[in-house]
Ligand code: SF4
């Protein structure tokens with residue numbers, strides 16, 4: 416149970432990093448990646464995965 | 480409350496109100512407000528001839544989507560789409576501000592406008608302001624936002640002494656909003672359509688009210704989108720005025736297919752210069768209108784209309800030594816103030832006297848200027864022309880037109896000349912410090928009179944003098960007054976011109 420970022424589409428805006436309740440999104444060498452061990456798909460925090468809801472590029476934050 | 484102030488002259492250099500502009504633009508503004516705007520190039524049209532601003536791009540994230548925006552580039556609320564700013568950390572940004580401040584002493588204002596929404600990146604935005612406030616307390620701070628997150632940050636804005644806030648408000652009617660904003664991210668949820676627009680409007684207006692109540696000057700930006708909100712913006716104007724906005728800035732939509740924005744791809748028409756001016760004129764009875772916004776990119780540096788950001792790239796800043804000398808800056812700015820006081824504005828009497836009799840003729844004049852309110856630029860070196868409207872009630876700055884360089888090492892490309900002429904096609908004359916033979920001939924052919932007799936003189940007095948003699952010639956039958964067509968708004972991104 417985790418989300419991932421499709422790196423080829425990501426604009427590196429960082430919006431998802433700010434919204435993630437678990438601090439699972441991190442900048443690694445200029446690309447954003449989600450740590451699958453920390454990501455909970457926002458369960459217990461919010462109704463929808465926050466990274467997917469805030470990401471401006473469609474289909475970029477998706478289930479891994 | 481600001482809303483209670485009479486329409487004053489912080490922005491329009493108009494001579495119906497005798498003192499406006501004449502004494503440096505204070506007009507009938509209360510001293511406390513004048514103090515805040517007198518060195519701010521965006522809030523005072525008169526100051527924009529003398530003082531410079533800079534933006535730092537520390538805010539990449541955004542909390543909504545606009546149809547005139549393509550996320551690959553900067554936010555189009557202020558910046559033109561198609562250009563990307565170099566993103567900086569708050570520490571890099573603060574160093575850049577000090578580097579610029581020590582090299583460009585007339586830089587008085589730091590703005591954070593993007594490339595996304597500053598309040599969708601509150602930590603980076605406020606950290607940058609804190610660092611700058613500590614190191615360079617004389618620099619005024621300002622911030623531009625879409626307003627969605629604004630009510631949550633009003634206290635922080637007040638605490639950090641941010642004096643100016645710009646909110647982009649394009650509509651009040653949610654049906655119109657649904658055509659501009661596909662979605663917003665609010666309260667941990669994504670909203671779309673009419674629902675999104677309703678939330679956005681209520682957040683924007685309450686943010687505006689909260690700021691006005693704290694005495695923070697607010698400017699409202701609106702993007703004029705033909706076929707969607709152009710008539711509606713008159714209502715927006717009334718609503719923001721009644722909530723205390725100090726200034727309203729209606730900017731033209733910029734949309735070319737190559738920008739990749741939804742409006743660009745769908746081929747939405749951009750406004751004509753005459754439509755934009757008519758809308759600004761219609762709103763001006765209500766409140767101050769800003770007409771000198773250059774829709775600067777999120778890392779612009781310099782006087783409005785110039786961009787020296789290429790001198791201050793991330794790489795260059797790292798190696799720069801910063802020697803912040805506030806005394807030297809003060810001395811330089813005192814010099815500018817002396818220059819401003821020396822600026823002579825025409826008196827109302829002059830206009831009537833010269834012209835003899837009344838006339839309702841109005842003409843536009845394009846002016847090549849490097850600043851200081853003077854006709855002091857060579858036609859071929861101008862990166863933009865300032866446009867003044869002249870009539871018997873005076874000379875007033877109404878617009879600016881960005882142009883490509885015509886003169887490239889002495890021999891200009893013929894295409895550029897045609898494009899420049901198109902961009903000032905609605906003007907009767909163009910004032911320049913100097914002009915070459917070929918452009919002079921082409922301008923005559925296009926029906927625009929090139930005028931170099933006012934080189935290095937003040938713009939307004941020159942415009943009145945020229946207009947008086949124009950009227951005399953019309954009266955004597957020597958020439959016939961004809962209306963001119965439309966100008967063209969340049970669509971390609973502003974490139975740095977260092
Ligand atoms: S799904 Fe939720 S927890 Fe997982 S990365 Fe996205 S925001 Fe973080």
Ligand code: SF4
Nearest residue numbers: 425426428429431470
């Ligand atoms: S919000 Fe989307 S585009 Fe922005 S950094 Fe995250 S994944 Fe990339």
Ligand code: SF4
Nearest residue numbers: 521557772773774775
């Ligand atoms: S974008 Fe407009 S408001 Fe912002 S600095 Fe440029 S001129 Fe001023």
